[in-house]
Amino acid sequence: MKLVVVSAGLSVPSSTRLLADRLAAATAGRASGAVDVRVVELRDLAVEIAHNFTNGFPGRGLSAAIDDVTSADGLIVVTPVFSASYSGLFKSFFDVLDKDALVGKPVLIAATGGTGRHSLVLEHALRPLFAYLRAVVVPTGVYAASEDWGAEGLAERIERASGELAVLMSALAGRSAPTVQALAGTTVPAGSSLPAQGNVAAREDGFQVVPFAEQLAALRP
Incomplete structure (x- = not known):
């Protein structure tokens, strides 16, 4: 790295x-x-x-x-x-x-x-x-x-x-660009490769926002 x-x-x-x-x-x-x-x-x-x-x-x-x-x-x-x-x-x-x-x-x-x-x-x-x-x-x-x-x-x-x-x-390291951009705090399409859990905010346009703390927790073993 x-x-x-x-x-x-x-x-x-x-x-x-x-x-x-x-x-x-x-x-x-x-x-x-x-x-x-x-x-x-x-x-x-x-x-x-x-x-x-x-x-x-x-x-x-x-x-x-x-x-x-x-x-x-x-x-x-x-x-x-x-x-x-x-x-x-x-x-x-x-x-x-x-x-x-x-x-x-x-x-x-x-x-x-x-x-x-x-x-x-x-x-x-x-x-x-x-x-x-x-x-x-x-x-x-x-x-x-x-x-x-x-x-x-x-x-x-x-x-x-x-x-x-x-x-x-x-x-x-080695993750795809869409997943990396999702971790930047941007909205991502529902059903994307980012693990979603907990308090996920759904929007009317079909996108969801995952809080950073949950994104980080999902990456840990």
Whole structure:
């Protein structure tokens, strides 16, 4: 399986990259089978991203990064917090992707910041962004403030989130496109290959919506 890490850290060394590396190592350790980990450093692609907006063509490095993200079995995305939201560089990279590039793709969201007061950035900024892109965002996001490094709690959040991503990656590997798109939270035709159980909302047009928690439970052995 292919795991791609997108890091929007700007400094060297970067706490954003450090969190990304810890999440990647934990996910690879929890996955069933070998995992090929690729890292996309957005800092190195900033100029190419800007040029893509003005001329419509990705450079060689940006094109390779887009290919990696599009072909990934799972994504870990980590951004520093700027002005109570994700960074402009982070958003710009996902703006240049094709609108369907992340449909049904498992994504773990994470962020770093100087204070714990910004922890809700995961819910008010990152989760809506990837829900709009129709990715399958794992339930647990990971936020690391400056005081979290070396403190209790961060390691547990990393393990919980990486475990959720590993389960989704393993479950979705090799599944058909319609089933993967169903797991993205889109409506699917009644009688499709997605196991439906519990509280399934039926619609008059013959489609049904399966809550994410039940979709995830149906994939577990």
